[in-house]
Amino acid sequence: MTDAVVTAGAGEETEAERALDERAYGFWIYLMSDAIIFALLLATFVVMSHSTADGPGGQTLFRLPHTFAKTMLLLASSTTFGFASVAIAAGQRRRSLAWLSVTFLLGLGFLAMGISEFYGMAVAGAGPWRSGFLSAFFTLVGTHGIHVSVGLVWIVLLGCEVALRGLNPFVASRLCRLGLFWHFLDIVWIGIFSVVYLPGIL
Amino acid sequence: MLGKLTIDALPYYSDIAVGGAVIIVLGALGVVALITWLGQWRYLWTEWLTSLDHKKIGIMYVALALIMLVRGFIDAMMMRTQQAVALDSDGYLPPDHFDQVFTSHATIMVFFVAMPFLVGLFNVVVPQQIGARDVAFPFMNSVSLWLTASGAALVMISLVIGRFSTAGWSAYPPYSEAQFSPGVGVDYWVWAILVGGVGSMLTGINVLVTIVKRRAPGMRLMMMPLFTWTALCTSILIVFAFPALTVAAALLGLDRYLGMHFFTDGDGGNVMTYINLFWIWGHPEVYILLLPAFGIYSEIVATFSGKRLFGYESLVYATAVITVLSLSVSLHHFFTMGAGSDVNAFFGRVAPLVAAPTGVMIFDWLFTMYRGRVRFSVPMLFTLGFIVTFVIGGMTGVLLAVAPVDYLMHDTTFLVAHFHNMMVPGALFGYLAGYQYWFPKAFGFRLEEKWGRRAFWAWIVGFYLAFIPLYILGFMGMPGRLERYYVAGWQPYLIVAEFGALFILCGIIFLGVQLAVSIRDRVALAVSTGDPWDGRTLEWATASPPAAYNFAVVPHVHGIDAWWVMKQAGTAGHRPARFHDIIMPDDSSAGVVLGAMSFVFAFAMIWQIWWLAAVGGLGLFAAVLSQTFRDHAGHRIPASEVEAIESRRTMAPALAPGAPM
Numbered sequence: 001m002t003d004a005v006v007t008a009g010a011g012e013e014t015e016a017e018r019a020l021d022e023r024a025y026g027f028w029i030y031l032m033s034d035a036i037i038f039a040l041l042l043a044t045f046v047v048m049s050h051s052t053a054d055g056p057g058g059q060t061l062f063r064l065p066h067t068f069a070k071t072m073l074l075l076a077s078s079t080t081f082g083f084a085s086v087a088i089a090a091g092q093r094r095r096s097l098a099w100l101s102v103t104f105l106l107g108l109g110f111l112a113m114g115i116s117e118f119y120g121m122a123v124a125g126a127g128p129w130r131s132g133f134l135s136a137f138f139t140l141v142g143t144h145g146i147h148v149s150v151g152l153v154w155i156v157l158l159g160c161e162v163a164l165r166g167l168n169p170f171v172a173s174r175l176c177r178l179g180l181f182w183h184f185l186d187i188v189w190i191g192i193f194s195v196v197y198l199p200g201i202l
Numbered sequence: 203m204l205g206k207l208t209i210d211a212l213p214y215y216s217d218i219a220v221g222g223a224v225i226i227v228l229g230a231l232g233v234v235a236l237i238t239w240l241g242q243w244r245y246l247w248t249e250w251l252t253s254l255d256h257k258k259i260g261i262m263y264v265a266l267a268l269i270m271l272v273r274g275f276i277d278a279m280m281m282r283t284q285q286a287v288a289l290d291s292d293g294y295l296p297p298d299h300f301d302q303v304f305t306s307h308a309t310i311m312v313f314f315v316a317m318p319f320l321v322g323l324f325n326v327v328v329p330q331q332i333g334a335r336d337v338a339f340p341f342m343n344s345v346s347l348w349l350t351a352s353g354a355a356l357v358m359i360s361l362v363i364g365r366f367s368t369a370g371w372s373a374y375p376p377y378s379e380a381q382f383s384p385g386v387g388v389d390y391w392v393w394a395i396l397v398g399g400v401g402s403m404l405t406g407i408n409v410l411v412t413i414v415k416r417r418a419p420g421m422r423l424m425m426m427p428l429f430t431w432t433a434l435c436t437s438i439l440i441v442f443a444f445p446a447l448t449v450a451a452a453l454l455g456l457d458r459y460l461g462m463h464f465f466t467d468g469d470g471g472n473v474m475t476y477i478n479l480f481w482i483w484g485h486p487e488v489y490i491l492l493l494p495a496f497g498i499y500s501e502i503v504a505t506f507s508g509k510r511l512f513g514y515e516s517l518v519y520a521t522a523v524i525t526v527l528s529l530s531v532s533l534h535h536f537f538t539m540g541a542g543s544d545v546n547a548f549f550g551r552v553a554p555l556v557a558a559p560t561g562v563m564i565f566d567w568l569f570t571m572y573r574g575r576v577r578f579s580v581p582m583l584f585t586l587g588f589i590v591t592f593v594i595g596g597m598t599g600v601l602l603a604v605a606p607v608d609y610l611m612h613d614t615t616f617l618v619a620h621f622h623n624m625m626v627p628g629a630l631f632g633y634l635a636g637y638q639y640w641f642p643k644a645f646g647f648r649l650e651e652k653w654g655r656r657a658f659w660a661w662i663v664g665f666y667l668a669f670i671p672l673y674i675l676g677f678m679g680m681p682g683r684l685e686r687y688y689v690a691g692w693q694p695y696l697i698v699a700e701f702g703a704l705f706i707l708c709g710i711i712f713l714g715v716q717l718a719v720s721i722r723d724r725v726a727l728a729v730s731t732g733d734p735w736d737g738r739t740l741e742w743a744t745a746s747p748p749a750a751y752n753f754a755v756v757p758h759v760h761g762i763d764a765w766w767v768m769k770q771a772g773t774a775g776h777r778p779a780r781f782h783d784i785i786m787p788d789d790s791s792a793g794v795v796l797g798a799m800s801f802v803f804a805f806a807m808i809w810q811i812w813w814l815a816a817v818g819g820l821g822l823f824a825a826v827l828s829q830t831f832r833d834h835a836g837h838r839i840p841a842s843e844v845e846a847i848e849s850r851r852t853m854a855p856a857l858a859p860g861a862p863m
Contacts (some may be wrong), residue, residue, distance in 0.1 A: 015785055017414070022338045026411045029441055033403060036445040040482070044453070044464070044475055051470030053463070128462050130468025135462035139453065161831060170833040 051132035058200020075104035232305025263322025277307035301368030308371030330741035348797020353398025375465035406440025463543030495632025507574030580654035595623030616676020653716035660709035668702025
């Protein structure tokens with residue numbers, strides 16, 4: 001427990017500042033629980049990675065160029081979100097909107113590539129109902145994809161708010177939490193890339 | 203149009219099921235008619251359902267828990283009666299119905315009695331114990347309540363429409379898979395767990411942030427009341443453990459809905475994964491239920507002994523050690539699954555370690571009472587009953603933690619007796635003690651003593667009569683969940699257990715009578731000072747019932763037992779020199795709408811009515827969206843009004859007729 005924990009609740013902060021601080025702290029805790037969900041799904045995938053039931057395995061299904069391109073899109077989107085955060089901190093409304101738009105497009109690209117990968121596998125007879133291994137794969141990657149989709153909706157909503165209301169401290173704090181979420185999904189994806197795709201390909 | 207929902211969903215398969223459905227429907231209609239007749243819909247909606255006041259939310263949680271306790275107990279009574287008569291015969295319940303009953307009994311008791319009860323007590327008490335005016339996220343609090351209520355409603359409606367799961371409360375695959383349980387029963391279970399689980403998860407985050415961020419100035423962690431400590435550790439466990447339950451239930455749902463193969467027989471499925479995931483949540487859950495009760499006992503022992511808690515720090519460390527250990531012993535729930543002797547040996551060694559911090563607690567409570575002026579009020583009776591009875595459960599637990607012994611006892615009624623020994627005197631007695639202890643805090647009058655004592659004696663005698671026979675039957679090799687049996691030697695014990703259940707029935711009735719009598723005599727039982735038990739912790743510093751803002755002036759804390767210290771120093775109840783405006787959150791109907799929409803969504807998913815699921819899903823999204831951009835959802839209580847409320851409070855003792863102590 002750090003000092004901040006022990007001395008929390010001092011009277012000097014205003015109500016609004018305290019509320020934003022609490023929201024940030026609560027959001028970190030939520031992310032922690034979400035990380036546990038991904039950890040459990042990853043563990044389940046590892047347990048089932050050989051349960052292919054005579055169906056196709058990772059080596060035949062995963063294509064490195066496709067996965068690599070997808071990964072690059074997501075990593076790039078995290079970078080552009082970083083630029084958006086810088087613009088938000090500087091109070092530059094138009095620039096932050098521009099970077100948020102770029103982030104959105106990169107995220108959408110990632111999602112589109114993911115959907116095309118899923119579709120291709122399902123058509124080729126390697127859908128999630130084929131084997132325990134594929135169930136675990138689709139669920140893990142799909143859960144990440146759902147998170148990215150939620151993030152995209154959230155970017156649109158907050159983008160609209162920035163456009164309509166400008167950058168007040170409340171909007172900035174919301175964007176800050178969105179940023180945490182977005183970078184968190186990046187970290188999770190790196191875990192998925194290293195545990196799911198790389199061993200399958202190499 | 204209506205998916206799988208047809209007229210056949212009505213429970214014509216058994217007369218008793220029809221009776222249950224009729225009771226549920228008539229009960230619901232009766233409540234609606236009563237509220238309409240009293241003309242109280244507006245009051246109910248504005249003052250309660252849409253309220254973001256943590257005390258009211260807490261009271262609604264406890265009310266939900268008590269209602270569901272009655273339902274869960276009826277299930278228990280049905281099982282006891284079936285087993286008492288089902289020697290060489292069918293008894294009165296068909297097998298499929300009996301299986302539903304034991305599944306819903308445990309599901310209800312764990313998720314919709316114990317969880318809302320403890321969360322309700324957190325809500326009423328914790329903010330006041332730490333000198334806060336509210337929880338960190340009042341709206342999220344309301345969402346948690348209504349998600350939990352929605353989960354409970356799903357279990358209730360399964361009595362009327364369709365059937366509930368027959369797969370036991372843990373829903374082990376492969377039996378719970380679509381191949382063996384093709385009906386909607388397991389789907390009801392999955393969705394009730396998912397919806398209620400999200401509610402619990404949000405509560406965990408809320409309580410955790412509240413305790414870490416909202417303590418009164420000066421209150422360091424090592425000054426927090428024990429109940430707040432256990433609430434903190436419980437919230438940490440909720441945040442860590444509930445994701446595992448969500449994953450387990452969701453993957454089971456994916457198997458059932460999309461034909462995946464996580465836990466199926468064949469095609470690469472692995473049932474062990476489910477069991478691991480389930481108990482990664484399940485064991486911490488035991489302590490999520492027990493730790494708050496330990497906190498309640500600690501408060502009560504100190505208050506009713508008139509002494510500072512013996513070994514406060516050791517109690518805190520014991521709580522923390524239990525929190526950590528509880529995350530590392532889950533495998534002792536499935537020694538017999540064939541994990542291998544090395545793994546079993548490890549978990550067999552770790553599991554009994556929990557007895558050490560628990561033992562520390564027991565001794566701390568005993569030493570607190572030693573040479574204290576112990577008052578044997580109802581909360582204290584439940585506490586003493588707990589201490590004696592819980593030790594038996596602890597010892598049978600150590601026995602079960604020995605893996606070779608577990609091979610003999612697994613799935614027998616010995617196990618049933620053991621975990622009821624943990625959950626009834628361990629957890630439920632604590633919640634009931636807390637209910638008796640904090641009732642005057644929430645409502646301004648005490649619960650009547652005589653009926654409370656009767657309830658206690660009925661509960662504890664009933665407990666021993668109902669579960670000691672099950673220990674013995676476990677030694678005799680009787681498996682749990684038997685719908686019929688052919689061993690004549692078992693029947694006498696099962697009849698004794700039936701009598702035990704009847705005693706517990708009396709205990710529940712007496713609690714109801716106590717409540718009715720107390721409401722009738724509320725003037726005589728009023729607590730004018732707001733501090734009926736001569737309490738020690740800060741929640742007794744507020745009025746009873748507290749004003750919406752709890753504390754007109756946030757107190758400064760200098761040590762443990764802050765309120766006791768103030769009373770000793772003579773500074774308690776001093777009128778502050780100045781009052782300030784206080785900002786409190788506005789009421790919001792979005793929470794109850796969100797709960798209702800989650801119910802619609804889950805119900806539609808269970809019956810695969812896809813258009814209705816879309817409606818529910820959109821409703822959920824809209825309810826969330828309506829709150830996303832609200833920043834200043836609060837109203838200001840002006841200083842003059844605060845002053846007026848506080849003046850009324852200080853005047854009240856003089857006006858109250860014959861204030862009883």
